[in-house]
Amino acid sequence: KNQVEQSPQSLIILEGKNCTLQCNYTVSPFSNLRWYKQDTGRGPVSLTIMTFSENTKSNGRYTATLDADTKQSSLHITASQLSDSASYICVVSGKSNDYKLSFGAGTTVTVRA
Amino acid sequence: DAMVIQNPRYQVTQFGKPVTLSCSQTLNHNVMYWYQQKSSQAPKLLFHYYDKDFNNEADTPDNFQSRRPNTSFCFLDIRSPGLGDAAMYLCATSRPKGQGEDIQYFGAGTRLSVL
DSSP, rough: OEEEEOOSEEEEETOOOEEEEEEEEEOSEEEEEEEEOTTTSOEEEEEEEEEOOEOOOOEEEEEEEEEETTTTTEEOOOOOOGGGOOEOOOOOOEESSSOOOEEEOOEEEEEEE | SSEEEESSSSEEEOTTEEEEEEEEEESSSEEEEEEEHHHHHHHHEEEEEEEEOOOOEEOOOOEEEEEOOSSSSSEEEEESOOHHHGEEEEEEEOOOSSOOOOOOOOHHHHHHEEO
């Protein structure tokens, strides 16, 4: 069973609008949570990484939040641009020495003019 | 500047014909990973190296092998590619756990087609 669930699976928004992506996880014990952006046909690029004690982290127009008690995270995109069209993947790292990460299936965002 | 470089970007091979994908890094990271990603799916870890220490995932097919001759380079060898091996192959690097943020930096990937 996947330990990281993302919603929605896909969404379409108009350029300039905001959107929020959700990530719920069951990975325990928890080390950190990352959000990656993956353009079609490219490798994932890290947007944010948050540890247990961090509630929010921003990277330009991207803001991630983390509630470690409820095991939920969100990624908010402000004033979307056409270049934001991509898959956004939530990735959780456990505290063990295991280097295997738990990947969500991703949310595909399409920004239309 | 690209920090994790994969070559080639696109590779076409014939069914059963061995193929090698390469990855190099300028980050001097101890840990290197190979992932397989099929369309609309999350990346699946095949194996990783911590320096020369090779770690194979239990469900990685025997058809897949890897070599890491030095810190900078890592190779993925597919001995007898099947149609089911057509995918994007991603290389990534990171610091070891417990030595700062262990963010994985990914290469742009190699798209493998099997005819």
